[in-house]
Amino acid sequence: xxxxxxxxxxxxxxxxxxxxxxxxxxxxxxxxxxxxxxxxxxxxxxxxxxxxxxxxxxxxxxxxxxxxxxxxxxxxxxxxxxxxxxxxxxxxxxxxxxxxxxxxxxxxxxxxxxxxxxxxxxxxxxxxxxxxxxxxxxxxxxxxxxxxxxxxxxxxxxxxxxxxxxxxxxxxxxxxxxxxxxxxxxxxxxxxxxxxxxxxxxxxxxxxxxxxxxxxxxxxxxxxxxxxxxxxxxxxxxxxxxxxxxxxxxxxxxxxxxxxxxxxxxxxxxxxxxxxxxxxxxxxxxxxxxxxxxxxxxxxxxxxxxxxxxxxxxxxxxxxxxxxxxxx
Amino acid sequence: xxxxxxxxxxxxxxxxxxxxxxxxxxxxxxxxxxxxxxxxxxxxxxxxxxxxxxxxxxxxxxxxxxxxxxxxxxxxxxxxxxxxxxxxxxxxxxxxxxxxxxxxxxxxxxxxxxxxxxxxxxxxxxxxxxxxxxxxxxxxxxxxxxxxxxxxxxxxxxxxxxxxxxxxxxxxxxxxxxxxxxxxxxxxxxxxxxxxxxxxxxxxxxxxxxxxxxxxxxxxxxxxxxxxxxxxxxxxxxxxxxxxxxxxxxxxxxxxxxxxxxxxxxxxxxxxxxxxxxxxxxxxxxxxxxxxxxxxxxxxxxxxxxxxxxxxxxxxxxxxxxxxxxxxxxxxxxxxxxxxxxxxxxxxxxxxxxxxxxxxxxxxxxxxxxxxxxxxxxxxxxxxxxxxxxxxxxxxxxxxxxxxxxxxxxxxxxxxxxxxxxxxxxxxxxxxxxxxxxxxxxxxxxxxxxxxxxxxxxxxxxxxxxxxxxxxxxxxxxxxxxxxxxxxxxxxxxxxxxxxxxxxxxxxxxxxxxxxxxxxxxxxxxxxxxxxxxxxxxxxxxxxxxxxxxxxxxxxx
Numbered sequence: 001x002x003x004x005x006x007x008x009x010x011x012x013x014x015x016x017x018x019x020x021x022x023x024x025x026x027x028x029x030x031x032x033x034x035x036x037x038x039x040x041x042x043x044x045x046x047x048x049x050x051x052x053x054x055x056x057x058x059x060x061x062x063x064x065x066x067x068x069x070x071x072x073x074x075x076x077x078x079x080x081x082x083x084x085x086x087x088x089x090x091x092x093x094x095x096x097x098x099x100x101x102x103x104x105x106x107x108x109x110x111x112x113x114x115x116x117x118x119x120x121x122x123x124x125x126x127x128x129x130x131x132x133x134x135x136x137x138x139x140x141x142x143x144x145x146x147x148x149x150x151x152x153x154x155x156x157x158x159x160x161x162x163x164x165x166x167x168x169x170x171x172x173x174x175x176x177x178x179x180x181x182x183x184x185x186x187x188x189x190x191x192x193x194x195x196x197x198x199x200x201x202x203x204x205x206x207x208x209x210x211x212x213x214x215x216x217x218x219x220x221x222x223x224x225x226x227x228x229x230x231x232x233x234x235x236x237x238x239x240x241x242x243x244x245x246x247x248x249x250x251x252x253x254x255x256x257x258x259x260x261x262x263x264x265x266x267x268x269x270x271x272x273x274x275x276x277x278x279x280x281x282x283x284x285x286x287x288x289x290x291x292x293x294x295x296x297x298x299x300x301x302x303x304x305x306x307x308x309x310x311x312x313x314x315x316x317x318x319x320x321x322x323x324x325x326x327x328x
Numbered sequence: 329x330x331x332x333x334x335x336x337x338x339x340x341x342x343x344x345x346x347x348x349x350x351x352x353x354x355x356x357x358x359x360x361x362x363x364x365x366x367x368x369x370x371x372x373x374x375x376x377x378x379x380x381x382x383x384x385x386x387x388x389x390x391x392x393x394x395x396x397x398x399x400x401x402x403x404x405x406x407x408x409x410x411x412x413x414x415x416x417x418x419x420x421x422x423x424x425x426x427x428x429x430x431x432x433x434x435x436x437x438x439x440x441x442x443x444x445x446x447x448x449x450x451x452x453x454x455x456x457x458x459x460x461x462x463x464x465x466x467x468x469x470x471x472x473x474x475x476x477x478x479x480x481x482x483x484x485x486x487x488x489x490x491x492x493x494x495x496x497x498x499x500x501x502x503x504x505x506x507x508x509x510x511x512x513x514x515x516x517x518x519x520x521x522x523x524x525x526x527x528x529x530x531x532x533x534x535x536x537x538x539x540x541x542x543x544x545x546x547x548x549x550x551x552x553x554x555x556x557x558x559x560x561x562x563x564x565x566x567x568x569x570x571x572x573x574x575x576x577x578x579x580x581x582x583x584x585x586x587x588x589x590x591x592x593x594x595x596x597x598x599x600x601x602x603x604x605x606x607x608x609x610x611x612x613x614x615x616x617x618x619x620x621x622x623x624x625x626x627x628x629x630x631x632x633x634x635x636x637x638x639x640x641x642x643x644x645x646x647x648x649x650x651x652x653x654x655x656x657x658x659x660x661x662x663x664x665x666x667x668x669x670x671x672x673x674x675x676x677x678x679x680x681x682x683x684x685x686x687x688x689x690x691x692x693x694x695x696x697x698x699x700x701x702x703x704x705x706x707x708x709x710x711x712x713x714x715x716x717x718x719x720x721x722x723x724x725x726x727x728x729x730x731x732x733x734x735x736x737x738x739x740x741x742x743x744x745x746x747x748x749x750x751x752x753x754x755x756x757x758x759x760x761x762x763x764x765x766x767x768x769x770x771x772x773x774x775x776x777x778x779x780x781x782x783x784x785x786x787x788x789x790x791x792x793x794x795x796x797x798x799x800x801x802x803x804x805x806x807x808x809x810x811x812x813x814x815x816x817x818x819x820x821x822x823x824x825x826x827x828x829x830x831x832x833x834x835x836x837x838x839x840x841x842x843x844x845x846x847x848x849x850x851x852x853x854x855x856x857x858x859x860x861x862x863x864x865x866x867x868x869x870x871x872x873x874x875x876x877x878x879x880x881x882x883x884x885x
Contacts, residue, residue, distance in 0.1 A: 032834070038845070038848050038849050039849045041680075056834045057834070058833060058834055059845060059848075061829075061848075062568075062571065063564075063567045063568050063573050064573070064738070064829070064830060065571075066571065066572050066573060067573055067575055067738055067741070068741065068830070071741055071742055071745050072745060072750075075745040075746060075750075077745055077750055077751075079751065079833065086571060088571040089571045089572075092571070092572060156448070157448075162552065162565070164565070164569075165564070165565040165568045165569045166568060167568065167569065167570055167571055170569075201470075201553045202552055202553060202555065203552060203553060204548050204552055204564065204568070205568075207847065207848045207849075207850060208549075208847075210850050211439075211656050211850065211852060212446075212448075214655045214656050214657070215443065215449070215656040215657060215658060216448070216449050216657075216658055217442075217446050217448045217449055217450075218448065227850060230849060230850060230851075231655055231850050233654050233655065234654070234655035234656075235655075312569075312570035312571060312572050315569060315570045315571075316569055316570055319569045327555065
């Protein structure tokens with residue numbers, strides 16, 4: 001009897017924590033998403049049309065994310081109801097008590113690792129690949145593996161984010177080592193040194209990487225396959241390597257949201273298969289919902305793996321190492 | 329008594345506007361953790377200034393800012409002289425052209441030059457290769473000289489709008505005396521015109537130095553690919569390396585830019601302290617003379633036209649071309665069938681782009697008006713009240729302006745979040761005025777320096793109050809300076825990015841933030857279309873204000 005009572009209390013408590021009232025959500029009228037993911041305006045519009053609740057998208061770049069959220073939070077003026085960002089940032093927000101637990105049943109069709117955290121749900125991978133100009137790189141010249149980037153014929157023809165400062169690129173390069181893409185640490189180091197010898201052009205992040213490739217200023221680069229969708233009809237394609245790596249993308253609810261019901265409704269909606277399909281179709285994102293892929297030729301055959309989240313100390317340490325290699 | 333009260337009031341207003349964000353940053357630079365505001369430490373300063381790379385970055389920065397300031401100022405002197413003092417044809421057109429870079433979003437201008445002069449397939453480089461049968465592209469924009477060239481062009485309007493009003497308010501008797509003594513036009517220009525214009529030239533040089541110190545677009549779009557780092561990109565690397573951006577460390581590095589700017593302002597004040605030497609409008613009456621270019625009229629016209637075409641028109645043509653193509657592609661016949669108005673339609677249908685335009689127009693017109701009113705009083709005190717408090721006021725006006733843009737925005741955020749203005753368009757308005765006050769003050773100070781105290785004294789003798797003197801005597805003579813200040817502030821507010829990207833929220837979006845969004849999404853076509861709309865609106869405002877200024881000047885002469 002006692003056990004039954006405990007189970008009932010637990011059930012009621014869980015219901016109280018996770019449930020939301022759809023009518024209350026409508027009364028709350030709007031939901032504010034702070035996100036570093038780009039080009040999601042069509043998704044927000046669809047949410048508004050489907051639910052009658054206004055979806056507000058506040059875009060915040062990675063470098064200003066924590067400064068903005070923590071400043072607002074400490075002043076009691078956090079305007080976000082839901083936050084989306086890189087996992088290490090969400091992890092810091094969780095440690096500072098900004099986030100709230102979520103209902104894992106929303107992630108029924110997601111891999112286990114995506115719902116391993118009680119506060120942060122992983123819904124996608126910021127996947128990185130070799131992207132090339134398909135009008136200028138053809139046939140046998142198209143890279144088939146990462147090592148192909150080290151061929152001297154690509155000297156001064158590659159673009160990539162700065163490996164000494166861009167956190168996601170640093171994590172990706174370390175991810176290549178930790179996922180043993182080259183078979184050994186020596187081979188990984190050899191790859192880095194030969195890539196550096198090809199004098200890639202550095203830009204500040206992934207966003208400026210496709211422009212020089214599509215204009216023909218550079219022929220190929222370390223970039224993101226999602227640009228094949230968002231920049232269509234630009235002549236971009238991806239080198240079909242077996243394994244692609246990327247940082248997991250996460251989403252979480254805000255603990256002290258002034259619109260908790262609308263936030264919960266949005267969170268559930270965001271993780272739904274139909275929304276994930278739209279994210280894949282319109283934004284080219286690699287999502288974790290089962291069987292959903294972006295409409296990019298051959299992407300469903302690639303093994304897309306999440307990389308380990310590096311701490312800031314590790315990023316700084318590896319950034320300094322890569323600076324020695326790439327800036328010589 | 330009145331002057332003392334005015335000085336004190338302005339110190340309080342300007343101090344409040346500029347000290348608050350800078351103080352927040354200074355405080356943050358001595359604290360261990362972001363957001364916690366606890367744990368005093370010097371660690372950030374020690375780490376920042378013992379970095380072995382720092383010396384190289386300082387060297388690059390000095391070359392970059394001095395080079396840009398020199399290039400912008402020399403070009404501005406040439407264009408101002410041609411436009412205000414000679415009988416060169418199509419003057420008004422050249423005036424608009426020399427301030428066009430002010431209206432172009434800096435990131436777009438830099439990208440245009442990359443498309444023209446990148447060493448792989450830059451349009452002008454390819455043209456030069458084909459013309460002269462070269463084996464390799466002759467120019468590499470990804471170099472320090474490339475950075476100086478583009479930054480100098482971007483800062484040309486600042487220099488022009490400071491030098492041109494001073495040049496137009498020139499006392500004919502000085503030059504006539506020179507000519508009577510047998511000096512040629514060229515000799516008169518170098519021996520009389522330039523020395524008398526020293527305050528304006530120095531003001532322009534210093535303002536461009538300070539502005540290029542804080543510049544980020546050119547160092548990131550042109551410097552980073554060329555692996556040339558200056559202070560602002562070094563700060564960006566500090567912020568970007570890691571997810572928990574260390575704004576305290578960034579502020580510690582930014583303090584060196586602040587100190588450099590304050591020193592420059594004091595040097596400037598010292599060198600122009602004897603303002604009476606530079607007075608050109610006195611109670612004797614003035615009328616700027618026009619130099620007859622005679623036979624060199626048309627050759628010089630073609631030189632100015634060619635410079636304007638190459639430096640200003642070509643990048644704008646690149647923008648128009650990009651706005652019509654579906655993605656960034658080198659110009660060729662293949663591009664022609666792919667051209668359409670799709671990007672323009674998308675932008676004009678986009679509610680956020682339209683809201684941004686509305687907000688930017690409000691900030692550009694209303695904000696600049698408030699800014700200029702404040703600038704008139706501040707400039708008056710700086711130039712005419714020669715006390716230590718006036719010097720303090722001038723330094724205060726430069727405080728937030730001197731801080732690298734990517735850091736000062738965070739300082740403002742830390743400040744505004746403690747007020748009810750956070751997240752509103754009013755926070756942007758106050759932030760803009762506080763940061764860009766020197767744009768209003770510099771042209772007005774140059775103009776004030778040239779107005780002799782005897783004019784004010786005569787008014788006082790006739791029983792007029794300070795406000796009546798200001799309204800009836802000083803302001804009418806200041807009209808060219810007021811117009812320049814207004815244009816500088818308005819065009820700056822219209823395309824402001826660094827503060828806006830931190831302070832704008834849904835509902836208070838502005839054009840530059842929307843442009844940044846398009847750039848982050850790689851939507852260069854839409855970005856160019858919105859950029860052209862921005863240039864068009866700014867140009868229209870500039871033309872209207874210039875015409876009003878011209879009419880008012882004529883009415884008072």
